[in-house]
Amino acid sequence: MASQASKQPALRAPPGLEGVIVADTMISKIDGIGGKLIYRGYNVQDLPGKASFEAVAYLLWTGHMPNEEELLIFKRNLKRHRKISEKLVMFLKEAVPKSAEPFVVLRTAVSYLQMVRSKENPRDDPVLENGTALGAQFPTILAYFHRIRKNKEIVEPNPDLDHAANYLYMLSGKEPSEENAKALDSYLILLADHGMNASTFSARVTISTLTDLYSAIVAAIGTLKGPLHGGAPSQVWEMLESIGEEELVETWLLDRLARNERIMGFGHRIYRTEDPRSKVLKGIASKISDPKTFALANTVEEVARRILQQRHPERPLDTNVEFYSSLVLNAVGIPTDLFTPTFACSRVFGWIAQILEQLENNRIFRPTTEYVGPPNLSL
Numbered sequence: 001m002a003s004q005a006s007k008q009p010a011l012r013a014p015p016g017l018e019g020v021i022v023a024d025t026m027i028s029k030i031d032g033i034g035g036k037l038i039y040r041g042y043n044v045q046d047l048p049g050k051a052s053f054e055a056v057a058y059l060l061w062t063g064h065m066p067n068e069e070e071l072l073i074f075k076r077n078l079k080r081h082r083k084i085s086e087k088l089v090m091f092l093k094e095a096v097p098k099s100a101e102p103f104v105v106l107r108t109a110v111s112y113l114q115m116v117r118s119k120e121n122p123r124d125d126p127v128l129e130n131g132t133a134l135g136a137q138f139p140t141i142l143a144y145f146h147r148i149r150k151n152k153e154i155v156e157p158n159p160d161l162d163h164a165a166n167y168l169y170m171l172s173g174k175e176p177s178e179e180n181a182k183a184l185d186s187y188l189i190l191l192a193d194h195g196m197n198a199s200t201f202s203a204r205v206t207i208s209t210l211t212d213l214y215s216a217i218v219a220a221i222g223t224l225k226g227p228l229h230g231g232a233p234s235q236v237w238e239m240l241e242s243i244g245e246e247e248l249v250e251t252w253l254l255d256r257l258a259r260n261e262r263i264m265g266f267g268h269r270i271y272r273t274e275d276p277r278s279k280v281l282k283g284i285a286s287k288i289s290d291p292k293t294f295a296l297a298n299t300v301e302e303v304a305r306r307i308l309q310q311r312h313p314e315r316p317l318d319t320n321v322e323f324y325s326s327l328v329l330n331a332v333g334i335p336t337d338l339f340t341p342t343f344a345c346s347r348v349f350g351w352i353a354q355i356l357e358q359l360e361n362n363r364i365f366r367p368t369t370e371y372v373g374p375p376n377l378s379l
């Protein structure tokens with residue numbers, strides 16, 4: 001029997017599904033007018049410095065802030081999973097070209113991990129178990145690949161260090177300063193979840209077919225890679241490098257707009273004011289970035305905001321999360337082509353939270369299309 005829904009006339013969604021609610025969620029809420037982002041009831045701006053990234057990841061997955069013991073167990077679990085399979089290490093060393101894009105390596109490694117994962121100690125919930133392993137292993141995959149491509153010895157995870165500090169340690173071989181570890185921890189907190197963004201939607205659509213977690217995460221990584229989503233911070237950095245001097249900012253931006261190209265790190269589908277994460281990242285960047293770069297970024301922000309406002313008086317175009325992310329990531333020593341993969345190290349925890357939520361009350365995503373091609377052709 002045809003369902004009630006299929007008897008109703010189809011509704012036309014706006015392009016890009018703008019403004020369409022596709023799920024109820026208890027994970028995160030964006031107030032685009034007020035410029036607020038809430039994780040499970042907490043204002044995200046209040047979290048950096050007060051809670052660790054691991055505590056926030058736990059919050060996203062479970063719905064409550066961990067107590068001391070819960071946090072200890074969660075951190076221990078993540079640390080236990082940090083090492084990657086020897087087969088994957090050999091694959092990274094022998095099969096992956098050193099010139100490969102790190103984000104492509106990450107996407108491929110997640111697929112590879114599914115084939116070689118250990119099936120020991122399966123817990124009740126394979127999504128949680130495999131999710132913990134994936135969340136723990138993203139930094140290891142990236143740091144190992146980075147060192148392999150630079151012909152350096154890989155640096156094994158250090159169980160004495162927390163998630164953010166350990167990532168920096170595995171990349172450089174040196175324990176990071178407390179300031180840099182905290183800066184990266186804050187960055188990871190701020191980027192962990194963000195409503196129904198494109199990669200989260202991909203993850204939820206993919207898991208809604210009841211496929212496996214790895215496939216959903218691969219789909220999400222592929223979606224995050226695009227410059228309209230997570231691929232912007234390296235382009236922001238390249239823009240700052242290409243502008244070079246504060247006096248050149250206005251001409252550079254006008255030239256770019258004249259070529260009908262967008263200014264990276266500006267604009268957002270939901271925010272009609274400054275992205276709240278951008279404010280926090282700007283504060284961090286002001287403390288840890290090189291002062292000349294910070295001054296240049298400030299000038300770009302001011303000039304771009306003015307120019308964009310003249311072009312789009314109907315819609316404020318302000319900095320988004322990617323703009324000051326690029327300064328923070330550079331300052332803590334992350335190479336430019338690892339900016340978006342590092343974003344994924346944070347967002348993977350949000351994807352998993354959203355996948356768990358999708359599975360709690362699943363219905364396969366299956367919208368429809370309007371056929372607008374030629375009618376009734378015959379051969």
Ligand SMILES: CC(C)(COP(=O)(O)OP(=O)(O)OC[C@H]1O[C@@H](n2cnc3c(N)ncnc32)[C@H](O)[C@@H]1OP(=O)(O)O)[C@@H](O)C(=O)NCCC(=O)NCCS
Pocket residue numbers: 016227228229230232261262263264265266267268269270308312317320321322
């Ligand atoms: C993030 C983004 C994709 C949101 O897009 P959106 O809400 O779908 O907005 P639209 O693509 O419909 O753009 C609306 C108008 O604003 C303009 N616009 C939006 N962002 C712009 C930017 N960064 N630079 C210049 N113009 C921009 C568009 O050109 C368009 O103008 P038009 O109506 O004259 O064609 C968009 O702002 C963008 O491309 N930003 C740059 C990339 C970036 O920073 N991505 C990281 C996102 S966190």
